[in-house]
Amino acid sequence: MNATDEAMSFADLALRPELLRALGDLGYEEPTPIQREAIPPLLEGRDLLGQAATGTGKTAAFALPVLQRLAEGEPESGPVALILVPTRELAVQVSEAMHRYGKDIGARVLPIYGGQPIGRQLRALERGVDVVVATPGRALDHIGRGTLALSGLRMVVLDEADEMLDMGFADDIETILQDTPEDRQTVLFSATMPPRIDGMARRHLSEPVRIKIEHERAATGESPRVRQSAYIVTRSHKPAALGRVLDVEAPTAAIVFCRTRDEVDSLTETLNGRGYRAEALHGGMGQEQRDRVMGRLRTGTADLLVATDVAARGLDIEQLTHVINYDVPSAPESYVHRIGRVGRAGREGVAITLAEPREHRMLKTIERVTRSRIEIEKVPTIADLRARRLELTRAALQESLLEDDDLDRFRVVVETLADEFDVMEVALAAVKLAHESTGAAADEEEIPEVALSPTRGRRDGAGRDAGPRERGRGPSRGGMARLFVGAGRSARIRPQDLVGAIAGETRVSGRDIGAIEIADRFSLVEIPESAVQEVIDALRRTTIKGRKVTIRRDRDAP
Incomplete structure (x- = not known):
């Protein structure tokens, strides 16, 4: 065929x-x-x-x-x-x-x-x-x-x-x-x-x-319809960078992907505080809440959905124009699934990733696996943002002039002012009012440009990047605590399963996780002392390899 x-x-x-x-x-x-x-x-x-x-x-x-x-x-x-x-x-x-x-x-x-x-x-x-x-x-x-x-x-x-x-x-x-x-x-x-x-x-x-x-042919057999780009920003500047990108892109509807439930809730609150209409979606929500959130997005009451990967699986939002990775996905397959939600049935879509400098290498891996180009772009400056907002005001006024047949009732205002001021000055003042009425206050802080440097990750004997490794049981490192996980080799638990569960549900990154020991019926994993309660609470709410497991501080640890 x-x-x-x-x-x-x-x-x-x-x-x-x-x-x-x-x-x-x-x-x-x-x-x-x-x-x-x-x-x-x-x-x-x-x-x-x-x-x-x-x-x-x-x-x-x-x-x-x-x-x-x-x-x-x-x-x-x-x-x-x-x-x-x-x-x-x-x-x-x-x-x-x-x-x-x-x-x-x-x-x-x-x-x-x-x-x-x-x-x-x-x-x-x-x-x-x-x-x-x-x-x-x-x-x-x-x-x-x-x-x-x-x-x-x-x-x-x-x-x-x-x-x-x-x-x-x-x-x-x-x-x-x-x-x-x-x-x-x-x-x-x-x-x-x-x-x-x-x-x-x-x-x-x-x-x-x-x-x-191939995804690039999608439902039409045409050339790629998803524009893929990335911005390299430090973690502290990510919320501001996201707002800047959203203002410049002006999506009809967008999904912003986060790694953890806490990050979803925090970012949703931040976005709403900045004047966006954002809704959170994650595994800690009941079905009634999820249905309500999706209803708001589909009816246009909200235009941003901040979600975890698991919560967003299976969603089909027809008006979706943008997918934004607030963090670089942990695997190329996750990236493929995320961007597959836009550019459907011949429609154009945009996939944007906010990457920290240390995540730049993962972007290259995604490019290699997906055989697609991710353009590294400069975060929009304040000048770019002001220019974009003026362009949106101009477009709104043009649409009003072309489509609105009810302008005559304002003629008396213009004619009265024209007796005292030049018509161009009247028009300028009207545009200024229209522009400022959008509530788009200029962001006064520039986001510093990040200079990429060679990564200095942990290397193995062959010069390759080494991931989490299983090590023998020993004393915890300074500032580290050891957790007991009630599942081990008999449940087919691997080090990457533990790292994925912790990094996916908490703010602890994979590189912050220390020694991991997998025994037959239990596992031990080192994490930063400051994150112990967060990790315990998060893992008790989720599953590892599809099952609930006991999580507690290791009693034998010093």
Whole structure:
């Protein structure tokens, strides 16, 4: 199947008339590259392994074949398809899409996820459903209760598989797949293809068709639509730099990614204090709060969403124009997922990263892995900001002159003033008032330019940068404390899991973490004494490798 075949229509894919009618009603004219390549083999019953970023149209690529299969016979009591997704937001999104596509088929699609009353899910499952869209944890819960039958499954879809593994769902997925029929059709989509995804595919897919859609082509097959840039700033100047960038860029809607919940809350408060309309989104919020936040963003009541990676997974915001990394993502895969939220369906998008000088090396790694150019730009100066604000005022006045037919009622004001002042002076005074009425006060402090110097990270014997390493148990270093973590090798805990959990949930960076020892049933990790309580509180609220673990100060430490 040629992904560049621009003449192909959905009718050429041999879809049922009911599906074609629904797609026509939704205004879909022709399939995207991933849909052109994936739908035919899926309709033939082949297993499929697809690498496609967010925004390429992959939901329809698997949803339409699932619905086509439903239309082949009478409704069955148990589900014939199970779609596993990483987050409740994506579960709802996929479910809503399938309802739209399958409206004329009468498809019974049920999303099941945590944070929703389980009684409602139980009643729907008892009545009978055709397709279940579920997060792995809640699916496993229903399987254990005996309320989700897998014996009749003919198709299993793993959507955003790399995200599910990153969130610690690997064991849950393996358990679920082991309980499904051997002759099922299996589909796996992932934005990235690390070795563990390839390993899962080898274990659970049978001679799969392999498809890879480059993000740069996205849903249109066009050249890149995401402008990627970075600003190098010191940590103390980051809030001011972010405000400066937001003022110059003037996004319609933007997501600002932070590493930790505390940073999300702090930055949201700072932005609102500076006059922006920002909302926080992180894992410490309930579903009702999350729904309220997303409602404000979609209705335009807020235009900035400050979020952690986990909280923002699965979100699809149509009016989103900018993604801003307040910190450099810890892995290239995270960067790919973040910027995949803009530049969708041919629309232009902007991805901006605020990097500290020590993070410059990670930007180069991201460039190498993603094979994309991230332009290092100079933080806008006060003069740049003033010029941009004047440009926005000029554009607003031009729009008013072109579109407003109710200007005559102000004519008497201008004519009266023109008797005493020159018309140009009157216009200048009016522009000044309009400009100042926006409340855009100039930032009086210049942000110093950072001169990049060669990094001096820890090196190993081969001259490579050394990451966190496991070391034997010994006395804590000065100013360091040792924490006991109630999970070790038997739970497949690795040093990088502990570093990722601490750095991802607290203000402690990876380089501040000291010696790590992994025993069979527990682990020990050194952290700065000043951060002990913050780390303990944060890790007690989250999971490591998908499980809650005991966290406390090591009793044997001095």
